[in-house]
Amino acid sequence: MIEREAGRLVVKVPLIIANARSLLEAGCSALAEGEQIFDFSGVTEADSSAVAVMLGWLRAAPATRSTLKFAHIPTGVRSLAELYGVSELLPLA
Known part of the structure; x- marks a missing residue:
């Protein structure tokens, strides 16, 4: 599901x-x-729940003293984040 590589x-x-x-x-x-980078380069399908999951990870990060960045966000997810007005909350790698 999620692998460290x-x-x-x-x-x-x-x-x-x-x-x-x-x-x-x-x-x-x-x-x-420390810094954690979620890489979506292998994601072949995404819907609006992706934005919710990413925001959930951001909310959880302070508990582990980690900072998050997102790499290779699918174009559709990026568009949805812009539509919802939350794209500035998604730190890019």
């Missing part, structure tokens, strides 16, 4: 509502102190 947390499944809860939990469990 070359210092990044690589999302390996679609970012869709069916996976949202388990992705949120897996991402939170993977957080460690």
Whole structure:
């Protein structure tokens, strides 16, 4: 689901509502102190729940003293974040 590769947390499944809860939990469990980069380069499908999951990871990060960045955000997810007015909350790597 999420694998640590070359210092990044690589999302390996679609970012869709069916996976949202388990992705949120897996991402939170993977957080460690320091900078964490979630890499979406392997994501082939995403919907609006992706924005909610990403914001959930951002909310969880302070508890582990980690800072998050997102790499290779799918174009559709980026567009949804802009539509919802939250794109400035998503730190890019």
